[in-house]
Amino acid sequence: MAAPLAEFGIAGFGYAFGEDQDVEHVAGTYVADPERIVRWGYRTFHRAADGVTSTALAAEASRAALARVAMDPADVDLVVLANSELAEYPYWDSSAALARELKIRERQTMLLTEGCACGVTGLGAVAGQLALQPEIDTVLFTAVNRVSEFHRNRMNVNNAVHSDGAVAVVLRRGHDRATWLATEQFTDSDFCDWFRTDIGGSVTPIPPPGWSSATAPSGTERVQAHFRKDPRQLQKFGEQLNARVVEVVERACRRAAVRREDLARFIYINDPDGIADVAGSIDFPLARTNHELASDHGHMGAADQLVALGTYLDRGELNAGDLVALAGISIGMRWYCTIFRV
Numbered sequence: 001m002a003a004p005l006a007e008f009g010i011a012g013f014g015y016a017f018g019e020d021q022d023v024e025h026v027a028g029t030y031v032a033d034p035e036r037i038v039r040w041g042y043r044t045f046h047r048a049a050d051g052v053t054s055t056a057l058a059a060e061a062s063r064a065a066l067a068r069v070a071m072d073p074a075d076v077d078l079v080v081l082a083n084s085e086l087a088e089y090p091y092w093d094s095s096a097a098l099a100r101e102l103k104i105r106e107r108q109t110m111l112l113t114e115g116c117a118c119g120v121t122g123l124g125a126v127a128g129q130l131a132l133q134p135e136i137d138t139v140l141f142t143a144v145n146r147v148s149e150f151h152r153n154r155m156n157v158n159n160a161v162h163s164d165g166a167v168a169v170v171l172r173r174g175h176d177r178a179t180w181l182a183t184e185q186f187t188d189s190d191f192c193d194w195f196r197t198d199i200g201g202s203v204t205p206i207p208p209p210g211w212s213s214a215t216a217p218s219g220t221e222r223v224q225a226h227f228r229k230d231p232r233q234l235q236k237f238g239e240q241l242n243a244r245v246v247e248v249v250e251r252a253c254r255r256a257a258v259r260r261e262d263l264a265r266f267i268y269i270n271d272p273d274g275i276a277d278v279a280g281s282i283d284f285p286l287a288r289t290n291h292e293l294a295s296d297h298g299h300m301g302a303a304d305q306l307v308a309l310g311t312y313l314d315r316g317e318l319n320a321g322d323l324v325a326l327a328g329i330s331i332g333m334r335w336y337c338t339i340f341r342v
Helices: 022-028 034-038 055-070 094-101 113-134 221-227 233-258 272-283 293-298 301-314
Strands: 008-015 019-022 044-047 076-082 108-112 138-145 165-173 178-185 263-266 323-330 336-342
Touching: 008 055, 008 113, 008 178, 008 301, 019 022, 022 034, 034 178, 055 076, 055 094, 055 138, 055 165, 076 094, 076 113, 094 108, 108 113, 113 165, 113 178, 113 301, 113 323, 113 336, 138 301, 165 301, 165 323, 178 233, 221 233, 233 272, 233 323, 233 336, 263 301, 272 293, 293 301, 301 323
Parallel strands: 076 108, 076 138, 263 323
Antiparallel strands: 008 165, 019 044, 138 165, 178 336, 323 336
16 A cells, blocks of 8 residues: 555544533524424534633643643644634634644644534645645644534534534654545535525625524525425435445545445544434444434534544544544535544
C-alpha cells in the first residue's frame, strides 16, 4: 500500500459538552408535536448554557486535548477550527479567536465552515497542508457545534436533534496510532439551498415582523416541496442518499487502498434512524456503528464523528490495525468519508 503524501495520526482527544437535556422532557418547548421528535430515537442532547459561546466550547475541548498529551499550546504549528454553526460575529475569524483564547500567537490558523462535514473533510485539508509545508509537525484540530437558537430551532432543522459540543484532537506528523489514510467527498450542488437559514445574511439581515426560528419552516419542508410531496419521488431520493453514502465510502476505501469489507467500525453523523438505514445499505452490523452513542449525544454537527472515534478508543473498543470510516451527509449537499487506521 502506498503511503499517504502526509502521514499523521491522532495523539490525543479532548471534549466539551453543553448540559445534558432529556429529549422527551423538553421536546415540547421546541415543537408543537414532540412525539415526532421522540420517535427519532434520541434520548439526550447537550445544550450549552446562555453565554457559553462556540469559541468557549472549542477552547475547553482544546485545552483538554493539549493537557492529555502534556503539550504546551506554544508548540502547536497550525490551529484548525471546524465550526458547523454560526460563529458569534459576522466578518470574524473564529479560528483566530480560538488561538487567542489558547494564547497561541504568530501561528497559522484555518477556519472551516462546510456544515457538519468540515469536522471530517477538514482532516483531508490538514493532510494537504502537511504535504505542502514540511515545517508543520503538530496541528490542533477542533470541531465545534453551538446552535444559535435565535437563528434556528434545534429540533426543526431536519430529522435530528441538534446539540452543543466540541472535540479537539492533537494531530502529529508521523504518529503511528489512529493514522489518517484518506478523505473523499463530493457535492450535489442542485440541493445547496435546502437547509439554509434565511435570516441573518446579506440578503435578509434583519428578520421581518413576527419571524421566529421557533416557527420558521424547516429544511425538511424544502425537501418535500422540491419533490412536490410525491411519496414515490421522496422514497427514490432517500434511496439515492444512502447509495451515495455507499459510493463515497467506496471511493475513500479505494483512495486508502483498503477494502470496505475490512472496516471494523463505521461512524456516521449522529442520526439513529439514518445510521440504521445506512448500515443496512452497506450490510454493516449495527453494533459496530455509533448508533447507541448517537442517541445519547444528539447531532453535534462537525463534532459527531471525532467524538465517537475518541470514545471508542478511550473505551478500548478498537484494536491496533482496525480500519474506521467516518462518513456522513451535510449541507451542500455533501457526501464525505475519511478512513483511519487504529
